[in-house]
Amino acid sequence: MTKILIIEDDWVLQKALADYLSTEGFETKTAADGESGIALALAEKPDLILLDIVLPKKDGFEVLRTIRAEEITKKIPVVLLTNLDSISDVEKALELGATTYLVKADYKLEEVTAKVKELLNIK
C-alpha cells in the first residue's frame, strides 16, 4: 500500500487529509510538529510527504532541509501545503527541494489527491 506522511499541526486539516486519502486507498501516517515529522519520515520511509510550513518545534523549511540531507529520505517527493503564498516563501521551499506546493485555501481535497497520484504515477 502506498504510504503518505502528513506533517500538519492543524488537527482538523490533518484529519480531513488523512480520512480522504485513506478512502482513496492510501496508508497514512500523521505528525503534528516538525521534529516528530522528521522522526516518522526516517522510520516509516513514506512514498510521499505532505508538509505544512508553519509548524511547532521545527518549521517546514527545516524539516525539508533535513529530509533532503538524509540518505534514506532524500528522494521522497515532498508537497508543501501552506497558506503562505508569498513568492519568497514559495521560492525558498522550491530551492530547498520541495517537489511542488499547494495553497490550502485554494485547493480541494480532490485536487490535492490528484496531485499526489500524479507525482506517484498512480492512475
Added chain:
Amino acid sequence: MSPLFILCGIIKNMKQLKRPKKMGSLKQKIINEFNLKKQADDLGIKVWQTPSFLFIVMGVIIVAAMTGVYVISKHYDSIEVLVLSESIVVALLFTIGNFIIKSVEEVAKSNKMKSEFVSIASHQLKTPISEMKWEIELLLSKFSEGLTEKQKEVVGEIAHSGAKMARLVNDLLDVARIDQGNLALAKDKVNMRKLIEEAVEMQKEFALLSNVKIKTTFKSKRLDVIADKRRILVVLDNLISNAIKYIEEKGTVEIVLDGNAEMIQVSVRDNGVGIPKSEQANISEKFFRSNNLIKNKTDGTGLGLYIAKNIVEQSGGSLWFESIENVGSEFYFTLPTTDQSKVKK
C-alpha cells in the same frame, strides 16, 4: 526657514500617498484638496488632524507671529526685546512644526498598522476557511451515505457561504498587498480563450438565475499571454459578475477577445443600468459602489474593480470603461502578450 520647507515637503508627500487616485477634472481636484471633511474621512481621522488643516493653522500662526514681531520692533527700540521676541517666535514654530510632524507620523503609522492587520487577519482566516472547505468536501464526497437530499442541499449551501467567505478573504488580502505595494504576481502562460471560457462557466448559474445570456466572440488568433492565471481569472470573474449584477431584469453580456502580436484586448459589455456620469470618476476607488437602482438589490464589497484595475496595470496592461446610464456599460482591459510584469520572480 528650511525646517518649514522640509515640513511642507513631508505634508505634500503625505497627501500624495494617502489621497486616492482620481480621474476627475482639475476643478474637482482643487475642490477636493480643500475639502477637509472628505480628507479626514479618507484618512479615517478627525478634521483638525488632517495635514491640510494643520498646514493652514501653521500658516495663520506664522503670519500672526511675524506681525507680532513687527509690532514689537516698531514699539520697542531695543535689541534685547527684538531677540527675545524672535526667539519666542522660533520656539513657537518649532513646537508647532514638531506637533504637525508627530500627527503626520501617527497617520502614516496607523495606516501601516491597518494594512498589516488586514494582512495578518486574512492569513489567519484562511486556516479555518480551509478546514471548513475540506470537511464539507469530505462529508459530501466520501461520507454522504444516509444523508437525505434536503440535508445535502443544506450542506451545499454552507459550502457556498464558505466559498463566498474565502473569496472575500482573498480580496481583502489582495487589497492589503496592493496598498503595501507588495502584490506578487505569478508568471503563467495563459490561454486567454480557455480562461474566458472558465470564467463564463463560473458565472453560468448566476447568469441563468438572473435571466442573462452570455455571448463570447473570439476574434484574435493570438491567444496566449504571460500573466498570473489565478488573478486574471479574478479580473474576468469580477467584470462578468458585475455585468450580470447590473442588468435589471433580463439582458445579454457580450465578451469579446481581440488582439495583435503585442497585446490582447478583452471587452465585457452589458445592457444594464449603466453608471451615472457623476460617479464615473470614482468607480475604481476602494469600497466604491454605484448609487443606482440596483445597489440595494445586490451584494458586493466595492473591492472588485479596484483589485482588477491594479492587477491589470501591474501586469503591464490597462483597464478602462465606457458607460451610459440606462443603456449599459462596456469594460475593456488589455494585457501584453510578452511578460511585462513589474515584479521580478
